[in-house]
Amino acid sequence: MVASANLNVMMKTARRAGRALLKDFGEVENLQVSTKGPGDFVTRADRNAEYLIKEALMEARPTYGFVGEEGTEIEGTDPTRRWIVDPLDGTTNYLHGLPHWAVSIALEHKGQIVIGVIYDPMKDELFFAEKGEGAWMNEKRLRVSGRTRMIESVFATGLPFAGRTDLPETLQDLARILPTCAGVRRWGTASLDLAYVAAGRYDGFWERRLHAWDMAAGLIIVREAGGMVESINPANDILESGEVICAAEPIFEKFSKVIRSKSS
Numbered sequence: 001m002v003a004s005a006n007l008n009v010m011m012k013t014a015r016r017a018g019r020a021l022l023k024d025f026g027e028v029e030n031l032q033v034s035t036k037g038p039g040d041f042v043t044r045a046d047r048n049a050e051y052l053i054k055e056a057l058m059e060a061r062p063t064y065g066f067v068g069e070e071g072t073e074i075e076g077t078d079p080t081r082r083w084i085v086d087p088l089d090g091t092t093n094y095l096h097g098l099p100h101w102a103v104s105i106a107l108e109h110k111g112q113i114v115i116g117v118i119y120d121p122m123k124d125e126l127f128f129a130e131k132g133e134g135a136w137m138n139e140k141r142l143r144v145s146g147r148t149r150m151i152e153s154v155f156a157t158g159l160p161f162a163g164r165t166d167l168p169e170t171l172q173d174l175a176r177i178l179p180t181c182a183g184v185r186r187w188g189t190a191s192l193d194l195a196y197v198a199a200g201r202y203d204g205f206w207e208r209r210l211h212a213w214d215m216a217a218g219l220i221i222v223r224e225a226g227g228m229v230e231s232i233n234p235a236n237d238i239l240e241s242g243e244v245i246c247a248a249e250p251i252f253e254k255f256s257k258v259i260r261s262k263s264s
């Protein structure tokens, strides 16, 4: 595939931020950790990466808007285009020296995500997709899994940390899904959960209470890899509601029926 100028800028920026984050990985005592709420951490590394990404993207496209997890919000003079950025998705993993975290950058145009880039510096895996151009990981074209049987399928989700009020819903989800499938994983980085569905590593993923920056890039990568992506309540907008369910088409109906059945 021939990458567009915007995709090139995003890939280059994600790699730069990833390299900066790698330098601080494992340096907990220098990370100036603070919390945004119980169990919700932010470090100097998150803030530095957001600054670096904001500077690079705004220099390349000064008219676009920008929203980042660590609080950067810029209203661009072009109201139709906006970067949506999680500079360090999986902050808790990063802080604990767990090698599973990523940089996530999406471009929204007229309310639709048109390009997504997710970079995992620990594995040097760069996942990306541009509308209509397929999904890729480094040089490899991605395709969602072809499994059709729930009992052979592995799904991923997120679990609420201290201070969140959605534990009952999560436990109900797990009680319904666990007896039907080969396993459920919780690795703590929603953007990579989505990228792994696109890569066929997971058969599906669902999570409630996410933020737009956790999901935006991953949504287009899953779609471009041939997956189905919806809000858990199909009437809701995914980015606004923070709920997502996605899977390869052959398993989507069965999987979504299990997750959705409790609320009907």
Ligand code: IPD
Residues within 6 Å of the ligand: 069, 086, 088, 089, 090, 091, 092, 157, 158, 159, 187, 188, 189, 190, 191, 207, 209, 210, 214
């Ligand atoms: C978190 C991760 C995690 C999800 C949490 C998010 P952050 O993002 O994506 O997988 O379960 O809800 O907050 O805070 O590490 O960027």
